[in-house]
Amino acid sequence: MRADLDRLMAERDLQALIVTGGEQPNTLRAWICNGIDIHGGMVVKPKGQPATLIVTSMEIEEAKKSGLAVLTLDDFNFSEALKQVEGDRARAQTILWGRIIERFAIAPGKIGVYGTGDIHVWIERSRLLAEHYPQHPVVGENGLTLFDIAMRTKDADEIAIIQQIAQQTNEVLQATWDFIAGHRAEGESVVKADGSPLTVGDVKRFIRRELLDRELECPSMIFAQGRDAGFPHSRGTESDPLQLGQPIVFDLFPQTMGGGYCHDVTRTWSIGYARPQVQQMYDQVMTAFQRAVDAFEEAGQPAHTLQDAALDCLEGYGHPTQRSHPGTQVGYVHSLGHGIGLNIHERPSLHHLVKEDVLEQGNVITIEPGVYYPEQGIGVRVEDSFIVDAGGALVSITPFRKDLVLPLRG
C-alpha cells in the first residue's frame, strides 16, 4: 500500500523517489497517482514527504484529478532552460533535475528512479545525471522492487474497485455463455440463424461490445479452440468456425478502458458435448485447482506451496510439468498464478522456484492450473482470481460456474 513507501524507501536509503516515463502507459506512475496515469508526468516523493506531480502546463486540469500536489514545468522555468541550451532537450532535462533537487531540498544521497519509459534514454540519462550530480546517485532496482512489494497489498479502495471489475467481468462471461448457447448446430458446426458459421471472431466482437458497454477493455483476450488451445498464449484464430466437442480456452483479463485495475479469469468450454479424453483432463485440472486452494492455510504462508500442491496432483496423473520436465511444451507448462492489480502480472508469484513470496492480507492473486497437448488438439485451463481478505482467508472473486459442456439451445 502507498502507506508503506516511506518505510521501503528508508530500507533502501533513498532520499527521494522519482516515478517517471513518457507517454506510454505507466502503472507505477498511475498507482502513486491514486489510479490516474497522467502521460508525461513525473512524480517526486522526497523521504518522509507526500508526493508531488510535475506536468507540462497543458496537463494541469487532468493532473489535478490525481489528488496530488501539482507543479508545472513553468514552475521550474523549463522553457528558459530549453532556450539556454538551444533546444537540446537532453541538456534541458539535466538542468531540470538540478532544480528539482533544489526545490524539494533533497539531501545528498540516493535517488531511486522508477517507471515505464524509453530504455535507451535512461541508459544514457542515468550516466549523465551521475556525472552532473555526483552527490545524488541515481539508482534503480532489478528484481523484487519496492513497488512490487508496496503494490502487492491492496487498500480498501483498491479492493472495492477490483471487486466491481470482477462483478462486471462475471456479467460478460454470462452474456458470452448465453450468446453462444443461443445458436444451433449443423452437423459439428455452430451456426448462426442464416446457416453461416459462428466464428471465433464473431464471439470476440460480441465480447468486446459487452466490455465496451462496461467501459472495460481486453485487447489480447484469448478464445482458442482445439489445437490453438494447446498453446497457452495463442489468442485463437478469428476465422475459426466454432465446432462441437472441441475444447475452447477462454481467458479474459479486462481492465478499465485506458488503464486501470484488472480481473483475470479462464474457463474451458466444450460446446454440445466433451470428448472423454478432454473430460478426464478437465476433471484432473479441477482437482489440481481444488488442491491448490485447499493448500492455503494462513496468511504468511509461502506462495509456492499452492503450486507445489498443484504440481503433485498433476504429476500424479502422469502429466509432465515445469518441475518434472523443465522447458516442457506439453502437460502443465506454466506456473500456478500471479498477483494482479494495475498490472496483469504482479507479486506474489506462484512459481515453484520463487521461494521468497508469501501470501498476505491484501494480496489479489490468480490460481490457474492447466494442461496442454496441442498435437491432440487439447488445452484445458481453469482460473479464478482470489483475495486474501482482512481476516486472512483466501476468497474467490470469480463466481462464474465451472461447467465444461456448453449446451446449445438455438
Next chain:
Amino acid sequence: MRADLDRLMAERDLQALIVTGGEQPNTLRAWICNGIDIHGGMVVKPKGQPATLIVTSMEIEEAKKSGLAVLTLDDFNFSEALKQVEGDRARAQTILWGRIIERFAIAPGKIGVYGTGDIHVWIERSRLLAEHYPQHPVVGENGLTLFDIAMRTKDADEIAIIQQIAQQTNEVLQATWDFIAGHRAEGESVVKADGSPLTVGDVKRFIRRELLDRELECPSMIFAQGRDAGFPHSRGTESDPLQLGQPIVFDLFPQTMGGGYCHDVTRTWSIGYARPQVQQMYDQVMTAFQRAVDAFEEAGQPAHTLQDAALDCLEGYGHPTQRSHPGTQVGYVHSLGHGIGLNIHERPSLHHLVKEDVLEQGNVITIEPGVYYPEQGIGVRVEDSFIVDAGGALVSITPFRKDLVLPLRG
C-alpha cells in the same frame, strides 16, 4: 524504414541492436517485428544481419506472425541458468546476455539497447552488464535516436495501412456528425427523443462503438466543450450536456486495437450556430492552417518553417503564442504538429525551436494550429494528417469537411 537500420547502426559504431522491454506496449519492438508486438520478446539484430526474435516457448505461435527468425529461451538453456543461480532472475538474465553474444558471434564493441521497459531495471542492468561484459559496452541514445530517424519514413506497406485507418476514421467522423445532427434542441440544450440531455459521455460511447466495429480504439479521445475546450489536453467531461453555440474540440487519434498505426484528426464543432467571437477565431485558425500548408515547397525543407508561417499568422491576429510568450496558457499554446506512425508522437517535430528536422518523402505528419481561451469558454483546433508522398508533395489524408457549425435535423 527498416532498410535504413544497418546504415544507422554503422554511423553509431554498433555491433548489435537489441530491442527489448517487458509486457508493456513497445512500439519500437512492434516496428522491428513488422507491426506485431510480442509482449516479453527480445529482438537481436547483429550488424549486417537480419533480426531474430527471442521469446519464451509459450509465445512461439504468436512470435512466428512477425516473420522474423524465432528462437526461445530454451534454445539458450535459460531454465538451467535460472536453476544454477537459484531462481535469481537478474543473474540469470546476465548469463543469458553472454550466451546471446556468443550465439550471434557479436564482435567486441557497442551494443545499442532500445525499447519500452522498466526504467528502474535498466538503470541497474546496464551497470551489471557493463561489469560482466566490458568488451561489449551497453549504450542507449538520448535525443534523436536511430529509431526516431528510421521510423519517420514509412514504406509502401505502412502507408497503405495508414491510408486505410485514415479512411476508417473518416467514416467514424461522418457517423458521429450524423449521430449528433439527428438530435433536436430544447432551448439551448441538445436532447434525445425522450427529452433527456445528450451528454459528452453519450457521444463518446457512440464513437467507441463505431471504432470497435472497425477494430480501432482511442481510449483518450478528446470531446471537450466550452471551458474544457480551452485546455488542449482536457479529454472533456462525460456528464456535460451538449449545448448549442458552444465550441467543441473533438480530437480523435485511433489506432488498431491492441496497438498499431495511428491516424490523428481534430475538428471544432459548434452545434446549431456559432458565436461571432468563436467564428472569428475559427476563421483565423483556418487561415493559419492554410498558411502552414502553403509554406511547404519541397521535400528537404526544415519542418519548423511550417510552424513559423502559422505563428506569423496567429501573432498577426494578436494571439499570444509559444514563440511570443513562452509558457503562455492562452492563445496558440502548442506546436504545429508531429510525425505519427505506431506512436502517436514521432519525428519530424513541427516545434519552432526544433531546427534539425526536415520534411522528407515517406513522412506522415499532423498540422494542427489552435487557439485557447478557457476563461472565455473557447478553444478551437483544426487538424489533418498529411503524407509527403513519393513525388515530394504534401497530401492530406483527412478528407472530412472543416465546417464549424453542425446543424441539428432532429
